[in-house]
Amino acid sequence: MGDRPAATPASVPARLLQGGEEAAYVARLGEILHAARLGPQFPDARRLAAHLGVLAPAVHRGLYPGVEVDLRSGLPTYREWTRAQTDVRIAADQLRQLGDRAALARKAAADPASIHARLLTKYDYYAAIRDVALAPLGEMTVALRRVEPERRRASFHVVLDKLDASGVFVRYTIDLAQQADAWNRQLAVLDDDTTRHTEGFRSLIYQFTSYDAEFTLVRLATLGGLEVERVVKGVVGPIGFPWTRGFDELRPVVAADGFVAMFAVDTAAQDLSADRDNDPFADLLLERLTPEARGEYEEARRRLGYKVFKDRKFVAPRAAVPAVQALCASRNTRNVVYGI
Numbered sequence: 335m336g337d338r339p340a341a342t343p344a345s346v347p348a349r350l351l352q353g354g355e356e357a358a359y360v361a362r363l364g365e366i367l368h369a370a371r372l373g374p375q376f377p378d379a380r381r382l383a384a385h386l387g388v389l390a391p392a393v394h395r396g397l398y399p400g401v402e403v404d405l406r407s408g409l410p411t412y413r414e415w416t417r418a419q420t421d422v423r424i425a426a427d428q429l430r431q432l433g434d435r436a437a438l439a440r441k442a443a444a445d446p447a448s449i450h451a452r453l454l455t456k457y458d459y460y461a462a463i464r465d466v467a468l469a470p471l472g473e474m475t476v477a478l479r480r481v482e483p484e485r486r487r488a489s490f491h492v493v494l495d496k497l498d499a500s501g502v503f504v505r506y507t508i509d510l511a512q513q514a515d516a517w518n519r520q521l522a523v524l525d526d527d528t529t530r531h532t533e534g535f536r537s538l539i540y541q542f543t544s545y546d547a548e549f550t551l552v553r554l555a556t557l558g559g560l561e562v563e564r565v566v567k568g569v570v571g572p573i574g575f576p577w578t579r580g581f582d583e584l585r586p587v588v589a590a591d592g593f594v595a596m597f598a599v600d601t602a603a604q605d606l607s608a609d610r611d612n613d614p615f616a617d618l619l620l621e622r623l624t625p626e627a628r629g630e631y632e633e634a635r636r637r638l639g640y641k642v643f644k645d646r647k648f649v650a651p652r653a654a655v656p657a658v659q660a661l662c663a664s665r666n667t668r669n670v671v672y673g674i
Contacts, residue, residue: 346501348411349577352400353391360390360401363409366573366595369649369674375568375599377495377503381469382570386410388418388463395455406580407501408573408595415471415497418463425464432457471497474536479509487513494539502571506543506550513559543567547602548619548642555638562638564603572596581615583661587654594658595649606641613644614665649674 351359364383372379387393389401389410402411432438435457441450473496479489492508542553547565554562573595574581574588584594598613611618619642623631650658652673662669 346411347405347579348402349405350400350402356400357391359403360386362593363573365674366593366649367570369672370570370595370597370647371672372568372570372597375505375507375566376597377469377505377568377570379570381467382503384466385415385418385469388422388466388468389414393459393462395459397455397459403578404501405578407571408575408578408593409501409503409571411501412471412497415469419468419471421460422463422466422468425460428460429457429464432460435461469503470495472540474539476535485513487511492539494543496540496543498569499544502569504543504570505566505568506539506547507564507566507568508539508550508554508562509564510554511561511563546616546619547600548640551602551640552634552638564601564605566603567598567600569596569598569600584658587650587657587661592651592654594654596646597648598644598646601643602640603643604639604641606643609641610643612667612669613646614662614667614669615646616644618642618644645669648672 363386367379367383367386370379391400398417402414403409404411432453435454438450438454438457441448442454445451474492474494477491477493479491481488489509489511492506492510494504494506494508496504498504538554538557542550545553547567550567551562551565554560554565572578572580573593574584575593576588576591578588581594587594596615598616600613600616609618609620611621620628620631646667647670648658649672655671655673658671659669662671
């Protein structure tokens, strides 16, 4: 305990924040998550905030040298999230091994330079985090929506939460239906009133959800026996600070000690009445295609019967809200911008 996890890969640009900068960063992220008012399309904001809390210097009490931030996303690196996850998992066992706190405190008071002072710090750290409910770094649930025995068909609601390879947190919500005899192995298995996903289904979802909602819907729909009604992708991040990378258009806003946090929702669904792009930083797939490819693409969309809606909201310092709104207006979007 206290040693750093394995180093972040060199391919991931990172910065180590320490001392007051570390404390201010973790506190700021907590404020941003609270201000963003994230709905069910996004990863659970309360669990994300609790996970961040484990990384706070006031909680780890100097047992770690700081918090490492992914410069692509403005969020802590993968190893920081997993460090907190590991520490919470072993906390109860560590507390048993450390024994009685009062005895540790007496020994630490008698000799502040002894190992007992550090053991007391560890005890207080593990006691503070033992019961924290953390954000999942990769978790999928499948809930049964309805069964149509006469059609040998079952409908499911799939939720996948994960820390994406790009450093942001993502939630995919997928509504689909499956024909029971469509594959030689089922994607989900019904056990009375419960549902469990097969390993094949898990692998497919993880494979296809590295992309946007429309791509995920189209790829899943190509599998025999699946009808995909809706795919929603909610993203927490990136968060731009003066020292992070990307989104050069926002540099004037984050100059000095500013920040801009982004929360995108990308939906592809059969019940949308029309396409709409209200995301100033993302285009509809149709807009990116060559004229030659558009005909085939439009035919596939008619066959699958879906439309696409993209949106993005922001959190920024109150003084920067007009600048963010002006940037959105310059790209013909009208977005929610919360100021703190």
